[in-house]
Amino acid sequence: MAGEFDFIDWIRRQQRTSEIVQVPAGDDLAVLKWNWPGRESDLLLVGVDQVLDGVHFDSAIHSPRAIGRKVMNRNLSDCAAMACVPVAALVSAALPRGQDIEHARELYLGIKEAADAFNCAIVGGETGSWKGQLVVTVTILGGADGIPPVKRGGAVAGEHIYVTGPLGGSLLLDRHMNFVPRIIEARRLASGNRIGGMIDLSDGLSRDLRQICTESRVGAIIQADLIPIHDDIMKARRDERAPLEHALHDGEDYELLFTTAEPVVGVECHRIGHTTDDPGIWLDRGGQLEPLEPKGWEHPL
């Protein structure tokens, strides 16, 4: 049976050289040259995100390649939310003991596929096997590269609220396993517009909007009839919930939710409401205001 060290050797052979990677994965730590030529690089952005079998994917249904892509794309989506450029990533996996090494390789190739699409180098990682189920954790490092990071807390009252695409039904037809992180859109948005607050929609519009409002100390009114509804909801027709309910609460859309004072230039997106001085968060259904309660994705502890 192949051991951890063989697998690590295999991973090392997959690595592309990069001007920023001075010591690649395989030593105790990777060494990155952070002030690489031609880039403004005094700001380092960093985050971590894990996916768990039975929570974020189902290993009985989803291929290891798709699982790998998802965890990397979730991290890249966090880069989009801050409008930064992904630069490097580290991968850590807890693999079910006794599983084929081909499974681990496919997982890694899915991660690499998603990373390569945005020129993000995989610079380190670790694998262990255990009696439990699959856990994959990715750490992402990004650079500001000339655009100040866009925070959740930068919204002010009186701004428009936008989303970059239709919402809802991400779990119905497995769109949550195969989405494109909105990095290109985020960079365009933040270079051509003054963006107030921004977040990627992972926990659902109702919950993620609350994050922007709380951090920014503003309220919001969302127009029910302006929310773009994703086709997947009608295509799947799996439950009795209204399409709007899906769009408000499902989560895992991985579209960007942001605020800005002026009409958006350079990126196709949908205006869905506006921010207010009053701290409440409301849904306007044809003139009737009702509180928009967060019902999105929160893992109970």
Place this chain on the structure above:
Amino acid sequence: MAGEFDFIDWIRRQQRTSEIVQVPAGDDLAVLKWNWPGRESDLLLVGVDQVLDGVHFDSAIHSPRAIGRKVMNRNLSDCAAMACVPVAALVSAALPRGQDIEHARELYLGIKEAADAFNCAIVGGETGSWKGQLVVTVTILGGADGIPPVKRGGAVAGEHIYVTGPLGGSLLLDRHMNFVPRIIEARRLASGNRIGGMIDLSDGLSRDLRQICTESRVGAIIQADLIPIHDDIMKARRDERAPLEHALHDGEDYELLFTTAEPVVGVECHRIGHTTDDPGIWLDRGGQLEPLEPKGWEHPL
């Protein structure tokens, strides 16, 4: 039942401010000011390490505080192995569903305790709960801070081989749960001596020495009678294996193993052998050379 967001809020309240943290945990990514004043900071060192229930600890025996300390200390030990200064860390935890939130807090406090000891800021993280057992993953960011990173592959033939402390029996009396990463020693070593190759002893002397030799394309002869044996082996007296076998293969010592051409200045340590042109790795038992096979810790996949 407390939710993920309450726990994240609690974590945010634990954070210390730091001159390098521009946006702390809680946004999509943390933002670090990497060129902070008074430090040479063009090199970023980064690594990730996870601990798994039943592999690196046993949640039925070990406290969450001790588990947290261990995972952070393992990452700090990787910093020691490269002679860098730990700067920031990110934590990701997969928590068993239904467990008391106090458990998660204790885990975090253990992590923070170990990080604080080396002035390392916790700048981000993520928690999720699932039906599986505890997994904790820590990503560490370090700075070179005036000392070029010491790699595994820098040893040359004819150097002395040293360890910073006695080896073996780390699992017998739970020393592996409570050790001090050799960061201070590493910084002193690398600033006062020309170090060839260096690694921290996590997988066992026989296996980690092989890493240095392979990366450096040298061989080694270790003197059996020079290897410092840890007291824990005699104190525990749990098995029939010879103390030397423990010292060679047990792993999780978290002492530094390194090579250098001259006698070491400024740090107490033990010379145990020397590197050779010939690529073999040998154990010298009173003049008799026998191959030193790696029997240390390798997780089968």
